[in-house]
Amino acid sequence: MRKNVKKICRNVYFDFNGHKVVIDDETNDLNYNEVLLLDYMLKNENTILDKRTLIKIGWPENVVTESSLNKSINRIRSIFESKKSVKIETITGKGYVLRIVENRALDFIYNKNFSIVIYAISFLLVASALYIYLTIPSNDYYMSDDYHYIEFNESDYNKRVILPNDQSLPPYILSKIEENKCDCTFLYITTVGKKYDQLSVYDPKNNDVVNFVFMEGEGK
Incomplete structure (x- = not known):
């Protein structure tokens, strides 16, 4: 460029x-x-x-x-x-x-009461997503005792969603995944008590990470 x-x-x-x-x-x-x-x-x-x-x-x-x-x-x-x-x-x-209005973490639904905690968790999730993306085999849906992944093979894009074994993807998360037009790896997690959900998106083409945070009652 x-x-x-x-x-x-x-x-x-x-x-x-x-x-x-x-x-x-x-x-x-x-x-x-x-x-x-x-x-x-x-x-x-x-x-x-x-x-x-x-x-x-x-x-x-x-x-x-x-x-x-x-x-x-x-x-x-x-x-x-x-x-x-x-x-x-x-x-x-x-x-x-x-x-x-897009912050440098990108498309971040901001809540002041949770900002410090969310940034810390975002860093850990991004690191985990990158590690998982680079290490797990593409044909193996079982990852560990804690995580598994789901593959979405769309007509134009291949997407992989990593999530804890005890969680499933709610409709508003599926909708957000569909909105992202890329061959991306997604990491989804819900906090204890479900005060907020987080979806981290790693786009290897642009070497870019996006964090979406859904506060309780927002976007659900």
Whole structure:
């Protein structure tokens, strides 16, 4: 990947020199003004940017009206419609702000009361998933006295789900697995008391790990 390609979030890349945004291998072309605007907004993430500044950034050698800015912002917004993690908000009377709501653990359903515990467990689960992925035989469903795995051979993707022997996959976990379009290994675990469930996803193609946390009463 070229030097001026910036990873915005999982499977979303901004190619400054190529004038494009790539989302899940789909290329979205940008014009020069949109490139300048998006680059500036990414460098000033979570900062409210007034319209006058954005016009100067997007059209450094031209005088344009706010309608040109609004058109370009809406165009950039439309590109990210399929990714809920990237948003451009309108701040009435002030301007715009770009937010990347996906945290760097990715698609994480956040609850402050459990944040420290969840991060610690996430680290352990990720380490376990990587170890299991690299060591267990692909044709053996029995792993140990504690874990087994299930294979889903879809038309386009092969998925392996690792889970404790005394647990099964609830519908909301199956739905989340189906949403991930990749040849991935999943690790599912429920905490004692079922206060929250966690699904860790390892994508070997992108060498990326995603953690989904479902608090009690959320997404179930």
